[in-house]
Amino acid sequence: MKVVKGNIIFTPNKDEFKIIENGCIVIKDSNIVAVCDTIPENYSSYELFDYGDKLIIPGMNDLHCHAPQFRNVGIAMDKELIPWLNDYTFPEESKYESIEYGEKMYSRFIHEIYKNGTTRVATFATIHKESTKKLMDLFIQSGIGAYIGKVNMDRNSCNTLCENTLESINDTLDIIKEYSNKSNLVKPIITPRFVPTCSENLLESLGKLAVEYNLPVQSHLSENIGEIKWVKELHPDSKFYAQVYDKYKLFGDTPTLMAHCIHLTDEEIDLMSKKNVYAVHCPASNANLASGIMPLRKLLNNNVKLGFGSDVSGGHSFSIFKTMINAIEFSKLIWAQNNEYNFLSLSEAFYIATKSGGSFFGKVGSFEEGYNFDALVIDDSELNFDNYTLLERLERFVYLGDDRHIHNRYVNGSLI
Amino acid sequence: MKVVKGNIIFTPNKDEFKIIENGCIVIKDSNIVAVCDTIPENYSSYELFDYGDKLIIPGMNDLHCHAPQFRNVGIAMDKELIPWLNDYTFPEESKYESIEYGEKMYSRFIHEIYKNGTTRVATFATIHKESTKKLMDLFIQSGIGAYIGKVNMDRNSCNTLCENTLESINDTLDIIKEYSNKSNLVKPIITPRFVPTCSENLLESLGKLAVEYNLPVQSHLSENIGEIKWVKELHPDSKFYAQVYDKYKLFGDTPTLMAHCIHLTDEEIDLMSKKNVYAVHCPASNANLASGIMPLRKLLNNNVKLGFGSDVSGGHSFSIFKTMINAIEFSKLIWAQNNEYNFLSLSEAFYIATKSGGSFFGKVGSFEEGYNFDALVIDDSELNFDNYTLLERLERFVYLGDDRHIHNRYVNGSLI
Numbered sequence: 001m002k003v004v005k006g007n008i009i010f011t012p013n014k015d016e017f018k019i020i021e022n023g024c025i026v027i028k029d030s031n032i033v034a035v036c037d038t039i040p041e042n043y044s045s046y047e048l049f050d051y052g053d054k055l056i057i058p059g060m061n062d063l064h065c066h067a068p069q070f071r072n073v074g075i076a077m078d079k080e081l082i083p084w085l086n087d088y089t090f091p092e093e094s095k096y097e098s099i100e101y102g103e104k105m106y107s108r109f110i111h112e113i114y115k116n117g118t119t120r121v122a123t124f125a126t127i128h129k130e131s132t133k134k135l136m137d138l139f140i141q142s143g144i145g146a147y148i149g150k151v152n153m154d155r156n157s158c159n160t161l162c163e164n165t166l167e168s169i170n171d172t173l174d175i176i177k178e179y180s181n182k183s184n185l186v187k188p189i190i191t192p193r194f195v196p197t198c199s200e201n202l203l204e205s206l207g208k209l210a211v212e213y214n215l216p217v218q219s220h221l222s223e224n225i226g227e228i229k230w231v232k233e234l235h236p237d238s239k240f241y242a243q244v245y246d247k248y249k250l251f252g253d254t255p256t257l258m259a260h261c262i263h264l265t266d267e268e269i270d271l272m273s274k275k276n277v278y279a280v281h282c283p284a285s286n287a288n289l290a291s292g293i294m295p296l297r298k299l300l301n302n303n304v305k306l307g308f309g310s311d312v313s314g315g316h317s318f319s320i321f322k323t324m325i326n327a328i329e330f331s332k333l334i335w336a337q338n339n340e341y342n343f344l345s346l347s348e349a350f351y352i353a354t355k356s357g358g359s360f361f362g363k364v365g366s367f368e369e370g371y372n373f374d375a376l377v378i379d380d381s382e383l384n385f386d387n388y389t390l391l392e393r394l395e396r397f398v399y400l401g402d403d404r405h406i407h408n409r410y411v412n413g414s415l416i
Numbered sequence: 417m418k419v420v421k422g423n424i425i426f427t428p429n430k431d432e433f434k435i436i437e438n439g440c441i442v443i444k445d446s447n448i449v450a451v452c453d454t455i456p457e458n459y460s461s462y463e464l465f466d467y468g469d470k471l472i473i474p475g476m477n478d479l480h481c482h483a484p485q486f487r488n489v490g491i492a493m494d495k496e497l498i499p500w501l502n503d504y505t506f507p508e509e510s511k512y513e514s515i516e517y518g519e520k521m522y523s524r525f526i527h528e529i530y531k532n533g534t535t536r537v538a539t540f541a542t543i544h545k546e547s548t549k550k551l552m553d554l555f556i557q558s559g560i561g562a563y564i565g566k567v568n569m570d571r572n573s574c575n576t577l578c579e580n581t582l583e584s585i586n587d588t589l590d591i592i593k594e595y596s597n598k599s600n601l602v603k604p605i606i607t608p609r610f611v612p613t614c615s616e617n618l619l620e621s622l623g624k625l626a627v628e629y630n631l632p633v634q635s636h637l638s639e640n641i642g643e644i645k646w647v648k649e650l651h652p653d654s655k656f657y658a659q660v661y662d663k664y665k666l667f668g669d670t671p672t673l674m675a676h677c678i679h680l681t682d683e684e685i686d687l688m689s690k691k692n693v694y695a696v697h698c699p700a701s702n703a704n705l706a707s708g709i710m711p712l713r714k715l716l717n718n719n720v721k722l723g724f725g726s727d728v729s730g731g732h733s734f735s736i737f738k739t740m741i742n743a744i745e746f747s748k749l750i751w752a753q754n755n756e757y758n759f760l761s762l763s764e765a766f767y768i769a770t771k772s773g774g775s776f777f778g779k780v781g782s783f784e785e786g787y788n789f790d791a792l793v794i795d796d797s798e799l800n801f802d803n804y805t806l807l808e809r810l811e812r813f814v815y816l817g818d819d820r821h822i823h824n825r826y827v828n829g830s831l832i
Contacts, residue, residue, distance in 0.1 A: 074799075074815035077744070078761050108801070114538065176689045188629045257625040286747035290759060292752040315738070316741075325732075329703035333749065336708040343706060345494050383490075385524070399490035400733040 001028050003039055004410075005363045006051035006377065009394050010058050010367045010375045014300075014351040017388050018367075025056070027373045028401050030413030035367050041267050051377050054407060055394060058365050059119025059374035060320035061357035064218070064259040064280040064309025067135055067148075068093045070109040072313040076319040080278060081289050083291060086158065091398075093126045093151075094160035102131030103138070110142050110313075115403040116318040118310075118413045119374040120145035120361045122218055122257055124191055127151050127163050136179055139186045143359055145374070145416035149191025149218055150175050154202045157193075169205045173217050177223060187215075190254075193246045194220040195231045207249030216360070217250050221258035221279075224291045228263060242277075243412070252277040254359060259309055260285075261299070263290045278305040279350070283326035285314030293330045297341035300348075305355030324349040346395055377408035417444050419455055422467035422793065425810050426474050426783045428512060430716075430767040433785075435806050441472070442701055443789045445831030450649030451783050463630060465588075467793050471810060474781050475535025475790035476522035476736035480634070480675040480696040480725025482540045483564075484509045484518075484549055486525040487628030488729040497640060499706050501562035502574065507731070509542045509567075510576035520555070525728075532734040534726075535790040535827045536561035536777045538634055538673055541578050543567050545587040552595055555602045557832035560775055561790070562824075565607025565634055566591050570618045573609075585621045592620050592629050601828060603631075606670075610636040611647045611660045618764045623665030632776070633666050635693075637674035640707045658684045668693040671776060673816075675725055677715070678708045679729055685718050694721045694776060697768070699742035709746045716764075723773030737814050740765040793824035 004027065008020040026034040026043045031068050034040060034271070069089060076088045096102045113121055125132035125148055127254075132150040139146040150172055152167045160243060172190070179188050190210045192198045198206070210217050222228055231241045238244050242258070245251035251258075252275025261272075261279040264384045272279060281294045281329040307321045309315070317323070324346075338339050358365020383405070388396065397405055409416050420443065424436040435638055442450040442459045450456060455464070485505060493503045507651025512518045529537055541564055542547040546565040555562040568590055569583045579587075588606070595604050606626045607616045614622070626633050638644055638657050641689070647657045654660045658674070661667040667674075677688075677695040688695060716723060716791045724739045733739070740762075747760040774781020780788050796813045799821070804812060825832050 013433045071802055075804065077815065124687060175831040284745070288746035288749050293749060329700070330749070331711060332703050332706035333746070336706045386487055388491065395493060396490040399493065 002047045003027070003043055004038070004049045004050060004051065004056060004375070006054045007390050008056050008367060010033065010075070011347050011351040011355055011392060012366060012368060012381065013209050014348045014356070017347050017350070017391060017394070021390060025367055025373065030372050032367060032371045033368055034369065048282040051407070054388070055380060055397065056064065057376050057378060057379040057394070058354040058358065058367065059409065059411065060117050060353055061307060061361065061365060062118045062310050062320055063257050063278065063307035063360060064115070064122060064282055066314045067106055067109045067361045068096050068126045069103050069313035074316045077288055077316070084289065086201040090158045090161055094158070096126040096128045096131040099130045099134055102128070102134050105129070106135045106138050110138055110144065112145060112318045114409065114416070116143060117376045117378070117403070117406045117409060118144070118210040118320055120358065120364060120411060122147040122189060124151050124218070126184065127153060127161055127168070129174060132175060133178070135184050138153050140183045143185070143414060144412050145185040145189055145343055145411055147189035147216060147218070149189040151191050152202055152206060153193045153194050153197035153412060156196050156197050164356070165199055165202050168202060169209070172206070172209060173338070176209065176215065180213065190215050190250070192216045192219050192250065193328070194227070195241065196227070196234060203244070203248040203250060211249050214254060216255040216257070219245065219250065219259070221245070221261050222263045223260040224289070225263060240265045241269055241375050241396070246275070251275060257307070257360065259311065260294065262286060262294050268289070269299060271303060272304045273302050275379070276305055277367055278307050280307050280309040281327055282311035282315055283313035283323060283330050284317060287326070288316065289314050293334055295334070296327065296344060297304050305356065305359070307350045307360060307390050308353050319400065319402070322351050326393040327352070346398070373410055373413045375410040376406055378405055379407040380405055387400045417441070418463045418465060419829070421455070422474060423471045423806050423818065424472050424783060425806060426503050427763050427767040427771055428784060429689045429783060430764045430772070431717065431764050433766070433807060433810070436524040437806060441783055441789065442666065446788050446789045448783060448785055448804050450791050461682070469822070471796060471806070471813065473792050473794060473810070474770040474774065474783065475792055475827065476533050476769055477723060477777065477781060478529070478534045478537040478726050478736055479673050479694065479723035479773050479776060479791065480538060480698055481728045482510050483522055483525045484542045485729035487589065489553065490732045493692050493704055493732070494592065500705065501625070501798055506577055507573045508516050508520070508647060510574070511546045512526050512542040512547040515546045515550055518544070518550050522547070522551045522554050526554055527610070529546040529560060530558060530825065530832070532735055532736070532820045533792045533819070533825060534560070534734065535825060536774065536780060538563040538605060538776070540567050543569060543577055543584070545590060548591060550604050555597045559601070559827050559830060561601040562588050563603050563632060563829055564825070565605040565606035567607050567609050569609040570614035570615050572612050580620050581615060584618060584626070588625060592625065592631065601754045606631050606666070607632045609800045610643070611657065612643070612650060619660070619664040619666060623669070626670045627665050632671040632673070634673040635661065635666065635675070637661070637677050638684070639676040641679060652732065656681045656684045658687055662687065662691070667691060671822070673723070675727065676710065678710050679703060685715060685720060688720045688749060689718050692721055694723050696723050696725040696729065697743055698725040698727035699746050700733060700741060701727035703708070703742070704732065705730050708832055709750055711750070712743065712747055712759070712760060722768045722770065723776060735818070737817065740769050740814060742817045743768070762814070777778055789826055791820055792824040794821055795823040796821055
C-alpha cells in the first residue's frame with residue numbers, strides 16, 4: 001500500500017488531458033484506489049513516494065512488435081517488403097532455433113522495451129517453442145507485462161521457418177498449458193503470422209485453440225496491396241481479407257489485435273467495429289516499408305478500437321512516444337491532402353497509447369479507481385527551463401524527450 | 417597539420433557511399449589534402465588523431481531554422497499555421513528586443529545545434545539588430561559555421577514585429593558592415609521573412625543590398641496553399657510566387673535558400689533549377705504544420721539543388737539525422753500512393769544532408785581534397801553488438817542513434 005505523489009497527467013477520454021498539479025495516487029496491492037489533490041487522511045499511514053515536480057503519466061502500451069527482429073532494427077531500410085523479409089527477416093528469425101541466441105537477443109530486446117517506457121507489450125516470437133518459452137521467462141523476470149506469441153506458419157515460408165501443421169499446433173498447445181497460469185503479467189497469445197503463411201487446417205486449429213482456452217489473437221491485416229491480392233488468390237471465396245480470419249474464429253471471437261489495417265474496405269471496418277477487433281497503428285513501419293498510412297480518423301469515427309505498435313524491426317524505434325508523433329504527423333499529411341479527416345490531437349494520440357491500447361491488457365492505461373497502476377515518472381527538468389505549463393511540459397517531453405527523462409517505471413503497482 | 421584516422425564514410429555523389437575501413441584523412445590548416453587507406457609517408461610527422469573503430473562522417477548542414485523560436489520547440493503542435501504564428505511565434509520573437517533574453521535563449525539554441533552534430537547552419541534571427549549581433553557573436557565563440565539573418569518585415573505582421581522600411585534596411589546594412597569580415601565562419605545573410613510581410617520597397621532594397629555586397633539570401637517559398645493565394649492577391653501581376661522574389665533579385669542572383677517549396681509550379685521548378693536556388697526540405701515542420709510533402713524526387717530529377725532544414729520550431733528536432741529519416745519516410749509515403757517517384761535512398765538522404773547542403777557554405781560536406789574538414793566522430797559501440805558491416809553501422813546510427821553517440825565534432829579543421 002502506497003501513495004505516489006507528483007504532477008499527474010492522463011487521458012480519461014480521448015479529447016482531454018486530466019492534469020492534477022502536485023496530486024497523488026493511492027495504490028493498494030497493484031491497483032489504484034484513489035486519485036486526488038492531496039493525500040486523504042485515511043491513507044496517511046501509507047508509504048509515500050514523493051516525486052516532487054516530476055510528471056507521472058501512464059506507462060506506454062506497445063501492441064505490435066517482433067522481438068526476434070531485434071538485431072535488424074535500423075538496417076536494410078532501403079529494401080522493399082519481399083527482399084526485406086527474405087534476405088533479412090527470415091534468416092534472422094531462423095537463428096532462434098538456438099535458445100542461446102534467443103536468450104542473448106531477447107534480453108537486449110526487453111532492455112530496450114524497458115528503457116523506452118513501455119510497460120505492456122504484445123509481441124511475436126518465432127516458430128521455435130524453446131526460444132519462445134525463454135522470451136516468456138525473461139519477460140516474467142523483467143516485471144513488464146506481455147502477451148507473447150509463438151508464431152505459426154506452415155506454408156509460403158522459407159525452409160527454415162516452415163512448420164509441419166500438427167507440430168505447429170502441438171508446440172502452441174504445450175506453451176499454452178505451461179504458461180497460461182505461470183504469471184499474471186506474461187501470457188500466451190495465438191499468433192498466425194498472417195493469412196498467406198497459414199494453411200486452412202492451421203487457421204482452423206488455431207481458432208479452436210483460441211476459443212477453447214479463451215486466448216487472445218494477434219496477426220497482420222492489409223499491410224500492402226500485393227499482400228491483399230495474394231490473400232484473395234489464396235482464398236477466392238472470401239469477400240475481403242479479414243473474412244478469412246473471421247471464418248476461423250480468429251477475428252474478435254476472443255480479444256484480437258490486427259496490425260497495420262491500411263487498405264480496409266468499409267465492410268471490413270464494420271466487422272472490426274462490431275467484433276471489437278483492435279487496429280494496431282504502426283506508422284513508422286508503414287512508412288519504412290512504403291506501405292502507406294492507416295486511415296486512423298476513419299477508424300476512430302467508426303468506433304474501431306485502436307492501439308499503437310512499434311513494429312520493430314519494420315519500425316526502427318521502440319518508443320511509443322515517437323510512435324505518437326509519427327501518428328500525429330502522418331494524420332496531418334493526410335489532412336493536408338484533402339482536408340477530409342481532422343488530424344489527430346496530442347490528447348487523442350496519448351489516449352490511444354495509454355487507455356485505449358492498455359485496455360487490451362485489462363484495466364490498464366489510465367489513473368482511475370480500479371486500474372492497475374502502470375506508470376512512468378518523468379524527470380523533464382532539463383527540458384523545463386522557462387516555466388512551461390504542465391501540458392506544455394508533457395508535450396515537450398513527448399516531442400523532445402527520450403529514455404534519459406524516464407526516471408522510474410511502475411507495472412501493476414510495482415517499481416520495475 | 418594533422419591526420420585523423422578511423423572508419424571513414426561519406427557520399428562523393430548521391431548514389432553511393434564511399435567507405436574506407438580504418439582509413440585516414442590528412443588535414444592542413446582547415447582543409448583536406450588527402451584521404452587514403454594508410455598514412456602516406458610524407459605525412460607521417462603530422463599529429464595523429466586515431467579514433468580506432470569509430471566512424472568518421474561529414475558534419476550535418478542545417479539550411480533552415482529559426483533560432484528565436486527555441487523556447488517554443490515541442491509546444492503548440494496542435495495549432496494550425498496562423499494561430500501558431502500569432503499566439504506563439506510572434507509573441508516569442510518579440511521578446512528578443514531584450515539582448516539579455518536573446519543571449520540566454522540563443523546560448524541554449526547553439527548548444528542544441530552543437531549537441532546534435534550540426535556543423536553549419538543557416539538561421540533566421542528576429543528583426544532586432546542588437547540580439548542578432550549577439551547571436552552572431554555567440555556563434556563565433558562556438559566555432560560552428562553559420563549564416564545569420566536579421567529578419568526584415570515591414571507589413572502584415574504584429575505590432576511588436578513590424579519595422580519601418582528605412583530602419584529595416586539601415587539595421588541590415590549596419591550588420592553587414594560590422595560582420596562581413598569579422599569571422600570567416602559566421603556571416604550575414606539577407607532575410608526577408610517571406611513575401612507577404614515585405615513591402616515592394618523593402619524587397620527592392622534588400623535585393624540591391626544582396627547584389628551590392630554579394631550576400632546570400634534566405635526566405636520561405638510555397639509552404640501552404642493559403643500563403644500562395646495571399647501572395648497572388650498581394651502581387652496580382654506575378655505568374656507564380658517565386659517570381660516576386662526573382663523580380664527583386666532575391667532568387668538566385670546571389671546564392672539563395674528557399675525553405676519548404678511544397679506546392680511549386682513546373683515553371684517555378686525550372687526557374688529554381690536555372691538560377692541554382694536551393695530548395696530546403698523541412699519534412700518535420702511540413703508535417704507538424706500540416707503543410708504537405710515537398711516533391712523531393714521531382715526536384716532532384718529537375719536538377720534543383722537540395723538541402724535539409726530542421727526548421728525549429730515548426731520542426732521539433734535539431735537533428736539532421738532525424739530529418740534524413742523523415743525525408744526518406746515521407747518519400748516512401750508519396751511512393752506508396754502512386755509509385756510515380758522512387759523513394760529516397762539512404763545515400764541520397766546522406767548526400768543531401770552533407771555534400772549537397774554543405775555546398776551552400778563553400779567546399780563543405782565531403783571528404784575530398786580541397787574540402788574544409790567538417791566532421792563528426794561517431795562512437796556507435798553501444799549499437800554495434802553483432803558484427804554489422806560499416807554501412808549497417810552507419811544506418812543504425814542514423815536510425816537509432818542520438819547525441820550520446822557523437823564523440824567529437826570538427827568544423828573547418830578545428831575540434832569544437
